[in-house]
Amino acid sequence: MQTDLTFSRPMRLLFLLPLLVVFAAFWLLPMGALLRISTGEHGGAYLALLHSPRYLQSLISTVLLSLAVTAVTIVLSLVAGLFLSRRAFPGRQLLIAALTLPLAFPGVVVGFMVIMLAGRQGVFSDLTQAITGTRSVFAYSMTGLFLGYLYFSIPRVVLTVMAAAEKLDASLEEAARSLGARDWEVLRDVTLPALAPALLATGAMCFATSMGAFGTAFTLATDIDVLPMVIYTEFTLNANMLTAAALSLVLGAVTWTVLSLAHTAGAQSAAPSA
Amino acid sequence: MKKFLTALQLVITLLMVLFLVVPVLMSMLAGVTDNYAHGWRSGLTLRWVQQVWELYHGAIGLSILIALATLAITLVVGVPAGYALSRSRNRLARWLEGLMVLPVAIPGLASALALLVMYGSLTAFRTSAWFIVVGHVIFTLPFMVRSVTAICLGCDLKTLEEGAASLGATFWQRFTTVVLPNIRPGILAGALTVVTLSIGEFNLTWMLHTPTTQTLPVGLADAYASMRLEIGSAYTLIFFVMIVPLLTVLQSVSKPTGQQRGQRTNRMKQDQTA
Numbered sequence: 001m002q003t004d005l006t007f008s009r010p011m012r013l014l015f016l017l018p019l020l021v022v023f024a025a026f027w028l029l030p031m032g033a034l035l036r037i038s039t040g041e042h043g044g045a046y047l048a049l050l051h052s053p054r055y056l057q058s059l060i061s062t063v064l065l066s067l068a069v070t071a072v073t074i075v076l077s078l079v080a081g082l083f084l085s086r087r088a089f090p091g092r093q094l095l096i097a098a099l100t101l102p103l104a105f106p107g108v109v110v111g112f113m114v115i116m117l118a119g120r121q122g123v124f125s126d127l128t129q130a131i132t133g134t135r136s137v138f139a140y141s142m143t144g145l146f147l148g149y150l151y152f153s154i155p156r157v158v159l160t161v162m163a164a165a166e167k168l169d170a171s172l173e174e175a176a177r178s179l180g181a182r183d184w185e186v187l188r189d190v191t192l193p194a195l196a197p198a199l200l201a202t203g204a205m206c207f208a209t210s211m212g213a214f215g216t217a218f219t220l221a222t223d224i225d226v227l228p229m230v231i232y233t234e235f236t237l238n239a240n241m242l243t244a245a246a247l248s249l250v251l252g253a254v255t256w257t258v259l260s261l262a263h264t265a266g267a268q269s270a271a272p273s274a
Numbered sequence: 275m276k277k278f279l280t281a282l283q284l285v286i287t288l289l290m291v292l293f294l295v296v297p298v299l300m301s302m303l304a305g306v307t308d309n310y311a312h313g314w315r316s317g318l319t320l321r322w323v324q325q326v327w328e329l330y331h332g333a334i335g336l337s338i339l340i341a342l343a344t345l346a347i348t349l350v351v352g353v354p355a356g357y358a359l360s361r362s363r364n365r366l367a368r369w370l371e372g373l374m375v376l377p378v379a380i381p382g383l384a385s386a387l388a389l390l391v392m393y394g395s396l397t398a399f400r401t402s403a404w405f406i407v408v409g410h411v412i413f414t415l416p417f418m419v420r421s422v423t424a425i426c427l428g429c430d431l432k433t434l435e436e437g438a439a440s441l442g443a444t445f446w447q448r449f450t451t452v453v454l455p456n457i458r459p460g461i462l463a464g465a466l467t468v469v470t471l472s473i474g475e476f477n478l479t480w481m482l483h484t485p486t487t488q489t490l491p492v493g494l495a496d497a498y499a500s501m502r503l504e505i506g507s508a509y510t511l512i513f514f515v516m517i518v519p520l521l522t523v524l525q526s527v528s529k530p531t532g533q534q535r536g537q538r539t540n541r542m543k544q545d546q547t548a
Contacts, residue, residue: 004361004432005436005439006432006435006436006438006439006445006448007358007361007432007435007445011358011445012358012361012362013358015354015355015357015358016354016355016358016359016370018350018351018354018355019351019352019354019355019370019374019415019419020370022347022351022411022412022415023373023374023412023415026389026408026411026412027376027377027385027388027412028373029392030385030388030389030391030392030393031384031385031388033388033391033392034384034387034388034391034392037391076286076290079283079286079287080283080287080290082283083280083283083284083286083287084287095287095288095291098291098294098295099287099290099291099294100525101295101298101518102294102298103521104470104474104517104518104520104521105474105517106474106475106476106491107476107477108476108491108494108495108498109474109491109494109510109513111498112297112301112494112498112506112510113298113301114297115498115503116296116297116300116301116304116507117293117296117297121310121311121503123296123297123300150293151293151294154290154293154294155294158290183276183279208379211381212380212381212382212383212384212477213381213477214381214382214383214476214477214480215476215477215480215491215495218476218480218495219495219498219499228381228383228477231383231387232481235387235481241391244387245387245391248381248383248384248387249384251380251384252381255379255380255381256379256380259379
């Protein structure tokens with residue numbers, strides 16, 4: 001490797017030093033301390049997790065919920081993202097703006113949006129009252145949480161799909177079509193494989209965010225048994241630091257594993273085409 | 275058949291837009307409605323907004339201060355680090371980049387617990403707003419660093435710097451008159467991201483805050499849980515008024531840099547062909 005004449009190695013280290021200090025002092029060392037606490041009593045906390053149906057159940061339902069959110073978000077965002085990136089029509093910019101409006105909403109606000117939709121004074125409640133005579137309220141349940149995570153994820157995934165679709169070489173699709181491929185064949189054999197790396201990355205992010213999201217669940221109901229809520233209850237109400245530490249490390253390990261698997265797979269699938 | 279599919283795509287896209295936008299509009303309306311249960315016909319009023327301001331202006335002000343402090347630290351720590359990382363393409367730098375995004379990849383709950391375990395007993399630190407700032411810095415730093423690294427790689431600083439060096443500019447002269455002006459759009463985009471994320475951050479903040487260090491989203495969660503719908507809505511309205519301009523500026527800032535980069539690569543292609 002040729003040496004950098006204008007930015008020497010000692011200087012680079014000096015420039016990185018503040019980052020290293022801040023990161024070590026306020027993340028790496030604290031995480032080490034958390035790990036040490038969780039493995040105290042010969043890893044008893046982790047063994048207890050395995051033997052507790054409640055913790056396992058909450059882990060499973062969190063994973064299932066996050067998988068469902070990821071799948072539905074990807075399908076919907078593919079439909080909308082491909083539609084918006086392929087067609088020019090009046091109002092298109094407005095639709096894009098509307099779909100990306102919630103990008104900066106934190107989880108608590110998203111929870112409140114679900115309450116506005118499906119809560120006691122929400123749209124669905126009023127609609128079902130008018131049509132069937134009984135009020136339908138489902139904000140404060142797993143369904144509400146599902147809607148909330150969908151609300152949170154759609155803007156991010158739509159943006160990714162649109163960005164990936166715009167980079168796509170349109171001549172590939174035209175070639176497939178001129179060779180007689182039908183629309184769905186073009187979609188299956190050309191468009192989707194080309195979008196796959198982007199979808200994989202954004203899907204993994206969507207899954208990881210849903211696994212760890214806390215604000216939405218906190219706003220909707222404290223008795224929904226998703227993992228972040230269980231960690232929170234163990235920590236504040238039961239003052240059970242050992243279990244809270246072990247559970248949050250398990251949660252962190254799951255999200256990190258999914259993200260790095262997607263990263264590795266994405267790098268591999270991108271390599272042959274490049 | 276083709277027309278039907280297009281229409282279906284349009285309908286799904288429109289339904290998604292409604293899903294995202296209707297609750298936003300409803301909560302904005304509810305925030306200025308006298309009695310939401312009786313609809314907007316009960317009259318429009320600003321008294322809920324006023325009441326929110328009286329109850330929560332401290333939390334809103336603190337959030338702005340925390341966001342500014344977080345921004346100052348991420349600028350001082352993140353800009354030099356992003357610049358240094360863009361010039362060190364060895365394995366150690368890659369490893370550091372991967373390590374640095376861990377606080378984003380794993381749930382905020384785990385990072386917050388870790389900070390509590392390590393520094394919870396330092397009462398003066400734990401009860402000050404700096405405890406929250408530290409959490410926000412750890413969470414937002416990767417966004418600043420990545421934004422700066424990306425722009426450094428995009429504008430061929432090395433050649434520019436070699437030019438300046440050959441004319442006798444010292445390292446610090448080059449850093450302040452060549453590097454910083456050239457990467458300004460990246461710093462600006464990173465700064466807006468940091469401020470937006472910090473103002474809306476809840477997952478970490480809820481665990482790190484104390485009754486005297488309530489932030490805007492913590493106050494939101496409090497209002498959603500214990501106040502009437504109109505108050506929660508009026509508070510959300512104030513949040514929207516603060517965050518939507520930030521997001522709009524962010525999107526307009528990141529778009530031109532993308533175009534510039536596109537032009538630059540085009541120019542590079544032309545250079546190669548010429």
